[in-house]
Amino acid sequence: MDWYMVLKAFITGGIICIIGQILIDKTKLTPARILVTFVTLGVILGGLGWYKYLIDFAGCGATVPLTGFGSLLAKGTISEVQTTGLIGAFTGGIKAAAGGISAAIFFGYIASLVSKPKIKKQ
């Protein structure tokens, strides 16, 4: 196993999280806005083709944060556009990210069905 790659993933992922933490502490952005900002930023960086270099360098350190989710949307869109044209702009993004989105919805639904909501102490 490539432990050097694991270390690089640890450091890169950590640095991306520090950027998020600074945004939380220094600005008045809500967590939802920060998530939206990170995904949009990832789509733009992925569309420009720059995020690919970070993925080559850090592997999951770049793909696991939400910027990686965004770059996956952009990557899927561009590769689909190259093969099918304009329709690809509408189908490619979700096709590439389908695994993550479906897993989040399905596991999220199951988890909320089986769990009991925490009863707040009065």
Place this chain on the structure above:
Amino acid sequence: MKPIQSKEEYQTYVDQKTPNSPILKNCFNAFWVGGLICAIGQIIFEICKIRGIDETNSYTIVSMLLVFCSAFLTGLNIFNKIGKFAGAGSLIPITGFANSIVSPAMEYKSEGYVMGVGAKMFTVAGPVLVYGISTSIIIGIIYIIFNTQSLILV
């Protein structure tokens, strides 16, 4: 206490009174928790590579497993404690996306399974998907218009 006249005066007053959030400590916690989640992802990825699964599918498997763990831990009320401790460290990785789906769904379960669980799941995930997908479609259209290598620096 003398009355506060201007907006700036009020802002300085608020800054004096609010306790300084320990930003260095928060950043450190965010760093190692976020880094750890990414490192776990990388270990899963390496295992997939040894088993001969191709790169794209491996990244999907990593996301799905992390999402599953996050949903599971949120259901057990453990993830919220990690989130309180780590801040952005658990929010920015895809675990935070899963958490943002499960926790409102759990909270609004009493409102029923369709308008409670089904609708409230997307209070945070909905905007993320809307902006992510819309931007990616715009990127695709821009790519069609300027289909040049100079714009897409690859």
